[in-house]
Amino acid sequence: MTDKTRIKILVVEDDPDMMEQMKVYLESENFEVVSASTQKEAEPLIKPGAFSAAVLDLMMENPDSGFVLSHKIKKMDARIPVVIVTSVTKETGFYFDKAHDPKAWIKADAIIHKELRFEQLKAELKRLLGAGEGHE
């Protein structure tokens, strides 16, 4: 963050409380939050230059909303970091197969468990944005 313009982050989350908390944290870190609370609402927001990174809830109106959005974002610009937030592995016993790199087909850069410490999200975003600094 060498310049003063705030980095825009797309946050898609259907739990209004999670959304509110995410906003407070990210804004305190000087990010600007572009928000959507459903997959449907988020889709028209996926436009070149609209945001520099995305944080997506996995299960919204569809059980794979996060994957679908991630795929669309990566198709538009593969360099935009995408973090998928989910609680799916623990509760349903549905595991992402570590042997076959899950990110390869999910097309996300990081998958964070839902009881994430916001610090973890912050660190993940910083790491990913740092790595992609070339295209900022």
Add this chain to the structure above:
Amino acid sequence: MSDQLPVHQLDVLIVDDEAGMREGAARSLEGFSVPLPDFNENVTFAVRRAATGEEALAQLKAKSPDIVLLDYKLPDMTGIDVLTAAPGAGDFLTIMITAFASLEVAVNATKRGAFDFLAKPFTPEELRATISKAARSIYLHRKARRLEEEKRQVRFEFISVLAHELKSPLAAVEGYMHLMKERMKGPELAAYDSMVERSVVRIGGMRKLVMDLLDLTRLESGKKKRAIEQVDLVKAAGLILENVAALAAAKKVTLELKAPPALVLSADPGEIDMIITNLLTNSVKYNKEGGRAVLELDRKEGGAVAIRCSDTGIGMTEEELAKLFGEFVRMKNEHTRNIDGSGLGLSILKKVVKLYGGDVKVQSKYGEGTTFELTLKDAPVPAAAEAAH
């Protein structure tokens, strides 16, 4: 008819030291089939043979059969010895063959899990009848096991979803606490008002979920205490309307009651309260601002009572309608994200209505509104209910 059923072969091991017996039994089962239409199977039999206890044990070890026809008196040991030494005893069904119907042998063999007896000499028909019985028993057991497995799966899924539904509000409250602890919005307490408010709402939702869950459990186990009395539904509806008024006013939804002066039903007042409250709160929660909700009560032919609740709300798509009565199903779309609920309301409603020998019908049009129609009959008086139980 039975020809069209899929064929399944059961593996039968015949253990007898008399070659004539072995061959005779094998011939009796050759080409013999047992149609089991209720299991959608036609059962045939593949026969293996053993002449001694040792041979039998070797065969059992090589491959566990489905049925063992076991002679009691073998040259090297008794049939009981074979059962005792058999690997995987209990995986197969044993039919004991004895020359003398000795009670002692029977008791002993039954203790070791023998399923049936055949007294020597027996006719091919007797053998086939016994084998048919055994085949049916095997299928019944398999079906029971499958049902048990399905039940376990349903329970597992229910608990998984329940855990999720309890964790979400916990995570929300925990998150707000964390924000407050870190003083993310500065030192002024007022800055955190909305966070405290949301925490209270989420904890309230969690309490509702736990209470609903207890209701559901009581209903399912049949342990719910019921106090049946003559309840005037119109009077009850009037009181509930007052309770829901605040919620309706907040959403600018007008409530209307269309009913005769009185409508009496033998019922548990708590259950009636639950039913009507559930219908009315749903028709307000899932309504549009400025919408309408109408509750209609009337007597149907034959004495049953109809409760109809229609709204001018957001309605449901066919797809949503199909999922409506599932446990923890809450419609997730852009209209419903700020609506709280346990996702158990309609599951409970349906179970309660069943107690009144009634049913629940739903009609809905996406974007236009939903109508629930319930029919309730007089609840049986407690004594009769006890007797029926």
